[in-house]
Amino acid sequence: MKDTSKHQGLRNQLANLLEQKGITDTNVLEAVRKVPRHLFLNSGFEDYAYQDKPFPIGAGQTISQPYTVAYQSQLLQVKKDDKVLEIGTGSGYQTAILHAMGAKVYSIERQLELFKATSLLLPKLGVRAKHLSFGDGYKGLPNFAPFDSIIVTAGAPIIPKPLMAQLKIGGRLIIPVGGENQVQIMTILIRKDETRFEKHEVGEFRFVPMLENKN
Ligand code: SAH
Numbered sequence: 001m002k003d004t005s006k007h008q009g010l011r012n013q014l015a016n017l018l019e020q021k022g023i024t025d026t027n028v029l030e031a032v033r034k035v036p037r038h039l040f041l042n043s044g045f046e047d048y049a050y051q052d053k054p055f056p057i058g059a060g061q062t063i064s065q066p067y068t069v070a071y072q073s074q075l076l077q078v079k080k081d082d083k084v085l086e087i088g089t090g091s092g093y094q095t096a097i098l099h100a101m102g103a104k105v106y107s108i109e110r111q112l113e114l115f116k117a118t119s120l121l122l123p124k125l126g127v128r129a130k131h132l133s134f135g136d137g138y139k140g141l142p143n144f145a146p147f148d149s150i151i152v153t154a155g156a157p158i159i160p161k162p163l164m165a166q167l168k169i170g171g172r173l174i175i176p177v178g179g180e181n182q183v184q185i186m187t188i189l190i191r192k193d194e195t196r197f198e199k200h201e202v203g204e205f206r207f208v209p210m211l212e213n214k215n
Contacts, residue, residue, distance in 0.1 A: 001043060003036045010050035011037070017052060018070045025074040031100035032070060037063075039125060040091040059111040061208055063091040064153060068205060070097075075174045075188055075202070076149045078103050083130075085144075085166065087137030088153035088210070092118040096127045098151075104130045106144050108137040110211065138212050140166045147171060154210035155184040167191045180209040 015032040023029060038049035040063060045055050054062040064072075073094070078084065080102035089095055089109035095118075098105045107129055109115040115134040122129055133141060137152070138160045145166035152163070152175040159175055167173055171191050176184035184207055188200040 001039055001046065003039065007036060007038055007050070008033075011035075014050045014052065014066055018067055021052075021067055023067075023070045023074055025077075027078065027101045028070050028073045028097070031073070031097045032066065034100045035093065035096045036125070037066070037093055040093040040096070040121070057091045057114065058117075059113045061090055061111060061114060063093050064207070068207075069094050072151055072153070072174050072186070073097055073101065075186070076151055076172060078149070082148035083144075083146075085141060085147040085150040085163075086153065087140075087151070087163070089118050089132060090114055090153065092122050092127065094151070094153055095122065095129055095132075096125065099127045099129060106131045106133070106141055106147070108133045108135055108141065110134070110136055136212065137210065138162065142166060149174070152176065152210065153207065155180070155182075155205075155207035156210040159187070159189065164189065164191070164197065169193055176205050176207050 011033050015029045038046045041049050052066050054065045057063050078101045082103045084098050084103040084105050086107040089107040095105050095107050119132050140162045146168040149172045150163050155176050157179045173189040175187050177187045178184035183204040185201045186203050190198045
């Protein structure tokens with residue numbers, strides 16, 4: 001599959017739609033204009049890649065809806081060279097958006113099939129993630145901590161303590177909290193000091209579940 005001016009036009013339209021839906025961070029909108037989402041989908045979905053919808057990516061998982069990706073990316077308040085940890089690499093689209101926004105991205109995926117496919121795809125598309133890891137996102141990446149921000153892209157029944165511990169003071173954790181088959185509440189935790197976190201809840205979303213110790 002190739003990237004063409006037709007795709008570029010569709011990306012511009014998608015970015016405009018996200019702006020209408022309330023995304024204001026120009027860094028996020030520029031990244032949506034840049035990253036070829038159709039190359040993150042199976043070729044059968046190419047024609048739909050620039051609709052504001054989630055799609056299956058194999059292993060029972062989905063690439064998140066562009067609005068959700070943009071919304072979470074905006075909540076992260078990414079600054080250039082920020083160290084960002086992503087839980088749930090999936091297709092790699094969110095990874096690519098964060099990379100386009102200037103972040104140094106670390107990402108964890110627990111489905112081997114997706115980890116392998118995405119680890120091959122990202123370099124081909126010029127996306128140089130700092131570190132892609134196969135493992136359990138509940139544990140984070142203690143060897144690479146602390147992070148300026150952490151984004152969880154699967155619905156989490158609880159807020160994992162290790163992720164809180166791996167945030168810098170002043171850092172932000174963006175996590176949809178709620179059980180399997182429920183809506184999740186998008187939650188922002190801002191680390192105030194060693195022990196205190198400020199919590200904000202900013203709307204309902206639906207994600208595939210964040211799984212622990214099972215495949
Ligand atoms: N950011 C992805 C979203 C994929 S859906 C994208 O843009 O395509 C969520 C992903 O989280 C799935 O790939 C799923 O396998 C993964 N996941 C679920 N539980 C996980 C866990 N405990 N650790 C790491 N990844 C997990």
